[in-house]
Amino acid sequence: MTRALNKLTAATLKAKPAGKYSDGGGLWFVKRGDGGAQWVLRVTVHGRRREMGLGRFPSVTLKAARLQAEKWRALGAAGLDPIKERERERREAERRLYRLDDIAKDAFESRKAELKGDGKAGRWFSPLELHVLPKLGKVPVGDLDQRDIRDTLAPIWHTKADTARKAMNRLSICLKHAAALGLEVDLQATEKAKALLGKQRHKAQHVPALPWQEVPDFYQSLAEPTLTHLALRLLILTGVRSRPLRFMRLDQIDGDIWTIPAEGMKGRVNATTDFRVPLSQEALQVIELAKPFARDGYLFPSVRKGVISDATMARLMERRGMEARPHGFRTSLRTWLAEATNAPHEVAETCLGHVTGGAVERAYRRTDYIGQRRMLMERWAAHVGMEERCIAKIIPMN
Template sequence: MPKPVKGLTARQVQTITAPGYHCDGAGLYLQVTARGGKSWVFRYQAGGRRRDMGLGSASTVPLAEARAKASEARALMGRGLDPLAQRHEPIISPPITPTFREAAGLFIEAKRAGWRNAKHAAQWVATLEAYAFPVAGQKPIDQVTTDDVLAILNPIWTTKPETASRVRGRVEAVLDYAKARGWCDGENPARWKGHLALTLPAKVKVRAVEGHASMPYRDLPGWWPRLQVADGLGARALELAILTAGRPGEVLGATWDEIDLENRTWEIPGTRMKAGAPHRVPLSGPALDLLRKLATVRRGSVVFPGAREGRPLSNMAMAMVLRRMGLGDEVTPHGFRSTFRTWAAECTPFSHEVCEAALAHTVGSKVVAAYQRGDLFEKRRALMGEWAGFVMGGRHDG
């Protein structure tokens, strides 16, 4: 039995340079010329002859769209028509309805440029591949029903409520996109309000949302000296994450042009923030001392450089530090934000708004945000100074 062809990936489409035809499967090929030009070709048999049908340049037609075009051509062949001949027919053939998988691919490509980073698109693909495509991937988009959506969600709704909620929202978005493209009509079978809400329990009632595993704040000062003597940049990154209450990704992605040592400030651009808005971080004394030491061994633009030039440490770097210290199953890097927030609530007089602003959380309604234009920076500087003093066991004035 012939071995099934493994399809191309979007990354391979960008990086392949070897001239020739590179098979994606089901008759779709990426043609690479000797000069490096790339185009899509659909290869099929008609009247006993092999025929090649161009589907456009790979620079303007992404992989998902090429697959959708090839699917349309195969559908024409299934009706006894020659796809190339149909291009010259004066009569317009009825539109070919894509499968749910194909529609999802087109939606992701259409939205990719507006997403903050490639990781977001990868998460979309991963969740749909894991949960939605096995159930409805090969169904024409206009035939996806509420029963299909429930078949996707029921196995994970009570065991993985956060994931299930994201999957439902993504399926709903793909179906809305298909409706906008004219591939289906009627009510969206994945909508929550007034539909799935009548069938599935609300996410908040399934179980309490589990936060990241965190260290009790009372244990932190006693543990801190162990972290300070731990080797490696991963340990230093974790130190800065704790002292600034920053998200691990924000810390690992820090660049030296964001750091102002003279004014004791770290300015993170909105493109790297979860909420999409720029965030100023006041640097306490210990945080400043740490960054000054790192500056003496600086190499390149990244504060915490990894093995690849110009790239930061892996997202797992901080977690590996905790694992080596025997805390891998008890504490997560992100959990130190919870440690900070609990300490701030129980041990300081700072307001809810100041504490939330220190975590770069959006506070209140849009109306509140419109009137509260400032970022409470000086109050946050005082808060982070007290936090540093607590972490250091009172050995530093922050």
């Protein structure tokens, strides 16, 4: 058997004319007419003869070709298809080349088109960047399992429950992205990790809000014609969330109506429906004061580019030693509507852009109560502007 192998010698390979030359054991040296050459291994598996290329000569030497042939012949003798096994090894090696940080960045780029402003700016990515990638970023995504994820998120699973939940969600998306790329990953790893971590004990904390009775004094303190003061005043007057206000465009205003595009509204069931906000006379005056700051169509631009950040207004309140935050003014408005007016529930909820009722009810109720809301927002403006001081009085709806 030994004499049937190793028939060729390295010294004579280059000089051989075009043709096929056996080295024994199914290994062949194939020389082409143009001078190029390659190695081919013939092996029989399950009664079928298979041919697999082992590489070009001289990049693959005679010695290297023999080592490969020995490996693949052994697998063939064990009943395994060498070609399929090589493909499996190639996929395995490729899988190990993709690290989690590469997959995470690619997944983020792929999702940017469907993310809102802050998400595009990096808020979607930050839970991964801060709490996952420092520990697991260099790990091949195919090697991730539930124990890795559990150990990474355990320190914040109960103490920073919302952040941990977001990180887990983003990680699940990354694994699905990797699977879509053809990589072998455990798509159930995050669910298994949740089972290992257990139910979160952390209770959600509401954003601190200023009592509606104290809003007028704070509103009156925003007397400077700065961008931050004006943004806070308009935030209070309209009851909207921070994002649509910060991304407010002049072309969204038509008379005393500000139309927020559907994609700018959080929690809207019908993503194709824009949201109309009635602007009080006070709100229109604030907008006029802000217009000189406008740039690129945005009413509240940042100093350098884009719009003011989410933290700009919050920092002003922090510097004043206040626990309340800008988002809390929505609570102030909603409580005022409940305690100082007799506005119907669905009208009050619509003032904040909330969706009320079931799908069938909404299908028949095709109104946004703009007339009633306009009257309420004028009264709210009168309240925060200190024109209306009878705070305990119930304001009738006409």
